[in-house]
Amino acid sequence: MITKSQSAAEAPSCTPPDGASCWLCLEEGPDDSGAPLVRDCSCRGHSGFAHLQCLVQYAKSKTKDFAERGELTLSTMFVEKLFERCPNCKQEFQGDLYYEMTKAQLSFVEKEFKGANGWYIGTLTRRIHALDGGKEEDRIEGEEICAKMLSLIDEMKKNGDPQLDAFMLASVYHDIGRFNYDIGTNQRLERAKRYLEISRDVFVSLGGCDSDIAVAIEGNIANVEARLSGSNLPTKKESDLSAQRARYNCMMLRVTGQNDVRTTQVGVHLATALFEACHTLEALRLLEKLAGTSRRVHGSDHRVTADTAFLLKQFQARYVSIGNGLNYQALRYENDGKSCVIQGPVPRNIFEPRNVDDEKTFSVPTANIYFSLGSPVMLHGLKKAAHLNGEIGDVRGHCELTDRCVVHLEGKDLKPVKVKHENLRIVFDVADPKKESS
Numbered sequence: 013m014i015t016k017s018q019s020a021a022e023a024p025s026c027t028p029p030d031g032a033s034c035w036l037c038l039e040e041g042p043d044d045s046g047a048p049l050v051r052d053c054s055c056r057g058h059s060g061f062a063h064l065q066c067l068v069q070y071a072k073s074k075t076k077d078f079a080e081r082g083e084l085t086l087s088t089m090f091v092e093k094l095f096e097r098c099p100n101c102k103q104e105f106q107g108d109l110y111y112e113m114t115k116a117q118l119s120f121v122e123k124e125f126k127g128a129n130g131w132y133i134g135t136l137t138r139r140i141h142a143l144d145g146g147k148e149e150d151r152i153e154g155e156e157i158c159a160k161m162l163s164l165i166d167e168m169k170k171n172g173d174p175q176l177d178a179f180m181l182a183s184v185y186h187d188i189g190r191f192n193y194d195i196g197t198n199q200r201l202e203r204a205k206r207y208l209e210i211s212r213d214v215f216v217s218l219g220g221c222d223s224d225i226a227v228a229i230e231g232n233i234a235n236v237e238a239r240l241s242g243s244n245l246p247t248k249k250e251s252d253l254s255a256q257r258a259r260y261n262c263m264m265l266r267v268t269g270q271n272d273v274r275t276t277q278v279g280v281h282l283a284t285a286l287f288e289a290c291h292t293l294e295a296l297r298l299l300e301k302l303a304g305t306s307r308r309v310h311g312s313d314h315r316v317t318a319d320t321a322f323l324l325k326q327f328q329a330r331y332v333s334i335g336n337g338l339n340y341q342a343l344r345y346e347n348d349g350k351s352c353v354i355q356g357p358v359p360r361n362i363f364e365p366r367n368v369d370d371e372k373t374f375s376v377p378t379a380n381i382y383f384s385l386g387s388p389v390m391l392h393g394l395k396k397a398a399h400l401n402g403e404i405g406d407v408r409g410h411c412e413l414t415d416r417c418v419v420h421l422e423g424k425d426l427k428p429v430k431v432k433h434e435n436l437r438i439v440f441d442v443a444d445p446k447k448e449s450s
C-alpha cells in the first residue's frame with residue numbers, strides 16, 4: 013500500500029522536464045560534476061530546478077550578506093531558513109534535498125562561525141531532525157551530534173553565554189531523547205526516557221504555552237515506558253503504532269509544528285499504518301485533518317496534498333463481501349437499512365486499479381453482508397447490551413465459530429465486543445456516523 017502512495021507522491025515534481033535549467037546559474041542539465049538538477053518543494057512546471065551546489069552557494073552568500081550588514085542573528089538564520097527553504101517558492105525543501113541542505117548548512121556554520129555556539133547548536137538541531145535513527149549511517153552521525161550538543165551546552169554554561177536559555181536547553185534534551193527513541197534498542201530507550209524527563213521538567217518550569225509541550229512530552233515518555241516494559245502492548249504491530257504516534261507527536265512539537273510539510277508526511281505514514289492495522293476510524297480522522305492542513309498550508313497543487321487526497325479516497329471506500337468469494341464496495345443503505353446498495357466486484361487489493369466498466373451496481377439484503385476487516389461500523393438493534401447501540405468502532409476480527417465480528421469501540425473505556433453482522437451498520441461518514449451513504 014505504501015509503495016502505491018509513494019509512487020503517486022513522486023510523480024508530480026522531481027524529474028526535470030526536457031530543456032529544464034538551473035534557475036540560479038541558468039545552465040541546462042547536470043552541472044560540471046555531473047550532479048543532476050534537483051527540486052523538492054512547491055515549485056511547479058519548469059520553475060525551481062537547480063543544482064544542489066548552486067542552492068548551497070546561494071544560501072551561503074545570503075547568510076554572508078546578513079552577516080556583513082550586521083543583521084545575522086539566531087532568528088534570521090533559523091526563521092529565514094536560508095538553507096532549508098526554496099528561495100523561489102518559499103516552501104521548505106523536502107526529502108533528500110532537505111537532507112543535503114542541512115548537511116551543507118552544518119559544514120558552513122562549522123567553518124564560518126567558529127565559537128558561535130548558539131548558531132552551532134541550532135544548526136545541529138536542524139541536522140538531527142533530518143536524520144533517521146533507524147539507518148546505520150544516520151545513527152552514527154546522530155550520536156556524534158548528541159555528544160557535540162551536550163559538550164556545547166557545558167561550554168556555554170561555563171562561559172555564561174546569554175544565548176543559552178532554558179528553552180534552548182529543553183529543546184536540545186528533547187531532540188536527544190527523540191533521536192534515541194528513533195534508534196529504539198532497550199539501552200537507547202532508557203536514555204531517551206532520561207532525556208525526555210529532563211526536557212519535560214524544564215518545559216514545565218517555563219510555564220505558559222511551554223507547559224503544553226511538557227504535556228505532550230509526557231505522552232512520549234509513556235510510550236517509551238510501554239516499549240520498554242513490552243507488557244501493556246499486546247502485539248508488535250500495536251507497539252509500532254504507538255511508536256509512530258509518538259514520532260508524529262514529536263514532529264507536532266517542533267518549532268515548525270503542524271504546518272511543517274515533514275509533519276504531514278510523518279502523519280500520512282502514521283495514518284497508513286493505522287489503516288493497515290484496521291484502526292480505520294483513527295486513520296480517517298487523522299488523514300482528514302492532514303488533508304485539510306495540507307490544502308490550506310501547502311496548497312492544492314502540493315504533492316503532499318495530492319498524496320493525502322489519494323489516500324483519503326481509498327480510506328473512505330467501504331468494502332464488503334456477500335458469501336460468493338468476491339469483494340464489493342458498499343455505497344449506501346436503502347429501505348430503512350434493510351438492504352444495501354453495492355458495486356463490484358472490486359480487486360481484493362484496494363489499491364489495484366478497478367475495471368469499473370465490468371462492475372455492476374445492485375442491492376442485497378443487509379443480513380447477507382459480511383464486513384471486511386477494518387470496516388468502521390455502528391452498533392445497532394442490540395437488546396441485551398442496548399446501552400451500546402450507537403457506539404462506533406472498527407471491525408478487527410471475525411469469529412468463525414459464532415459468526416460474529418470483533419469490534420473495537422472508539423469510546424475510551426469500552427472493551428472490544430463480539431457482535432452479529434445484523435447488529436452492525438457501516439459508517440460511511442466518520443464525521444457524521446448516522447449518515448447512511450457516502
Ligand SMILES: [Zn+2]
Binds near residue numbers: 035043
Ligand atoms: Zn546551477
Ligand SMILES: [Zn+2]
Binds near residue numbers: 054055060098100101
Ligand atoms: Zn520551490
